[in-house]
Amino acid sequence: MDAVLGRLQQVVELLVVSQLDCVNEWDHQTMLRAFEWAQYCEQVHARSHSNPALRSALESRLHDTNQRLRETLPSYSPVMLSELAQCQHKLLVNLLRNPSSPSSIIHVFSLDRKTAEQGLDMDQIPVITGKSALKLLCCSSDWTSYSGLQNETEVRGKLLKEHLKSILTQYGNENSARILLDSILHDSAGKTENLYGVIAAALLASDDDTNNVSRDVILDWLQIHDGCLSKLCRSLPPRLCCALSRESVTFRRGYCDVLKRWANNLEYDVMHSAWVPTCSITSEETVTFNVLFDRFRALLYSGSPVKEETETKLAELKVESGDFDVKGISVWTDLILKLKV
Secondary structure: OHHHHHHHHHHHHHHHHOOOHHHHHOOHHHHHHHHHHHHHHHHHHHHHOOOHHHHHHHHHHHHHHHHHHHHHOOOOOOOOHHHHHHHHHHHHHHHHHOOOOOHHHHHHHHOOHHHHHHOOOOOOHHHHHHHHHHHHHOOOOOOOOOOOOOHHHHHHHHHHHHHHHHHHHHHOOHHHHHHHHHHHHHHOOOOHHHHHHHHHHHHHOOOOOOOOHHHHHHHHHHHHOOOHHHHHHHHOOHHHHHHHHHHOHHHHHHHHHHHHHHHHOEEEEOOOOEEEEOOOOOHHHOOOHHHHHHHHHHHHOOOOOHHHHHHHHHHHHHHHOOOOOOOOOOHHHHHHHHHOO
């Protein structure tokens, strides 16, 4: 027990050191050993769930260690017992935030199977590293001053795409890539606007991935997660959705389906002679008629083949809804009349 508690104390101290300038002295082996210790701490935490005595001892030692470190470092933020469940994640976040971190941290992102012999769980490495990095990168972004993507958002998107490509290339495992995206979505804690901006940047990022495997994985993930594609389209300005439509036929079709659902959630208000959102539909699946108009207008100004496909789709939807030529009966007729298609 004493050995376990001693290692716990060392790991907590390790988390502190990972935020200091002295971390620049770590070589590759030290970096790997640090993550090995962090993984050990996660395993101890997992065992404590079924061992009340161990849990009590961990809480006591953690309390004493936090108190001692707080006395030494006034700015120290105590480590909670629950945080030990994601000790590797916490360590990596600290290192990524620390400008003094050595270049050896980069090797954590490109470990090969031989490293498994040194005690690290290779199946979790892509998810841990990607989740940690993207949690930092998706934490802030100002959309109010820009009609498109910021430079920093583009960088974040490229990093996400590189993580996904690394996972798919080294492990050939699309499931791991989806787990990474699931983890990032979960960590966004409801604040998904920044996340969707990064995802859009990843979809638009150009590289040597001629097969667009990472893009396909992202698009598949968006479509199988209920509401994610709709939320992404809703959070992005029309010009960005048009850019994505030009880049990907899959996105273009998905975007068209989203616009169709939004339109079908409108009903005609005879008293006000206007199309309004259906009261029974959640706000996430409704937009105003003017928003719908702006979206389709942007597509019509996007050039070939988006323009022609949009015109064809609008005509098909008008026919499907009864092919009326008077206002107030079909939302598609009214859109076409206003768009002057």
